[in-house]
Amino acid sequence: MTTMLPGTSERSLVLVSGRAHLELAQDVAQELGIELLPTSAYDFANGEIYVRFGESVRGADVFVLQSHTSPINQWIMEQLLMVDAAKRASAKTVTVVQPFYGYGRQDKKHRGREPISARLMSDLFTTAGADRLMSVDLHAAQTQGFFDGPVDHLWAMPILTDYVRTRVDTNNVTVVSPDAGRIRVAEQWAARLGGGPLAFVHKTRDVTRPNQSVANRVVGDVEGRDCVLVDDLIDTGGTISEAVKVCKAAGANSVIVAATHGVLSDPAAQRLSECGASEVVITDTLPIAPEKRFSQLTVLSIAPLIARAIREVFDDGSVTSLFDGNS
Incomplete structure (x- = not known):
């Protein structure tokens, strides 16, 4: 298998993963018939995170997969850094794949002086350079409207x-x-x-x-x-x-x-x-x-669903078609 899935017009799909749930990322890569892009990621002594891709992503459609699990703030930060790295490495597009949307339960203010954390999450990924978000069963469907770009809301x-x-x-x-x-x-x-x-x-x-x-x-x-x-x-x-x-x-x-x-x-x-x-x-x-x-x-396993959605996005197909018109 290769690290890039060739497409039409010389486009190529690249799947990269953070460290939070590597097993899922490997399963998704297997479903797609490719290897994960080699990536270096480690923590400095003070907790700061370093990431670097081992191969070029110039001109590629890059999908950055990370599960927002505990310790959730660490893995969100790692994904943000990977998005920034892909953008600065001249990726054509960057899609954030977050099977579980961290902070998704804080989608509105219940009382005064509270944040709307789900909106802030979308803003952070926008700032990092994400062109698209993909997630599974958002806690509140309205979260799709927080990101100023396409959001693929997958349905388990x-x-x-x-x-x-x-x-x-x-x-x-x-x-x-x-x-x-x-x-x-x-x-x-x-x-x-x-x-x-x-x-x-x-x-x-x-x-x-x-x-x-x-x-x-x-x-x-x-x-x-x-x-x-x-x-x-x-x-x-x-x-x-x-x-x-x-x-x-x-x-x-x-x-x-x-x-x-x-x-x-x-x-x-x-x-x-x-x-x-x-x-x-x-x-x-x-x-x-x-x-x-x-x-x-x-x-x-959720890997077949995520892989099919990634393939549809890469091929400019219909993610909605995966759910018989329900999304």
């Missing part, structure tokens, strides 16, 4: 629903949203799983206390049903674990948890393994350390 639902469909009786499924705000997503899930009923968990949250909410009750009929509890991400696992318990207490036959991003900050693994879910299904948009894995956890 087909991957998740195809798998979950093999794990449940589609004639006895209720799709459950962890809160009222994600009912629209639950509706899309239900349509893909055969059009069963919906339910949602009524919860309360104190905006002054991060990663804490209270699941009060489930609204909808889950008694005797196989429930699929869906969300975009799982961080500390508190909300989703309590939602599983509420569904079980309401008479659910079983509960499968499905989410795109497994942030899995401590003590998520313990909570999820003990909450009563029969299975927790996520994708590998973020690396899952061995100590965060547990017997009920299933991790699906």
Whole structure:
């Protein structure tokens, strides 16, 4: 395999990766049939980061892949430096590939004197020289409007629903949203799983206390049903674990948890393994350390989706076509 994927009119595609989730980047490169561009990256004693590409990227369409995982600020900074390096090395275009969009949950002001961090993230990548952003299942779709350029919002639902469909009786499924705000997503899930009923968990949250909410009750009929509890991400696992318990207490036959991003900050693994879910299904948009894995956890590969989207962008094709007109 080569480091560049030839295209039409002598164009070439180059994939580079930061250090946050090298395994995913290698999987994407394999799907594309190329090698990752050789890159040097290391930390100075004071924490500053150095990056340098080992081969020329002049005139190439460069895709810079980095998962915004912990320590998230370090990996965001590394990706910004890689974008700047590509631009200064005369890349034709630079596309930021961030499977998980760091700071994406801070997409609006809940109280006075707060930042809109998701907007700042887009501004930082614009300043660094990014021409395009690509991400999977943004926490808020409006984040697409923060970047002054094309944004490819990839959709992991087909991957998740195809798998979950093999794990449940589609004639006895209720799709459950962890809160009222994600009912629209639950509706899309239900349509893909055969059009069963919906339910949602009524919860309360104190905006002054991060990663804490209270699941009060489930609204909808889950008694005797196989429930699929869906969300975009799982961080500390508190909300989703309590939602599983509420569904079980309401008479659910079983509960499968499905989410795109497994942030899995401590003590998520313990909570999820003990909450009563029969299975927790996520994708590998973020690396899952061995100590965060547990017997009920299933991790699906997101690499084929990202590779297909990169290929469509490079070929001036349609990313939307990957999702049957839904994006």
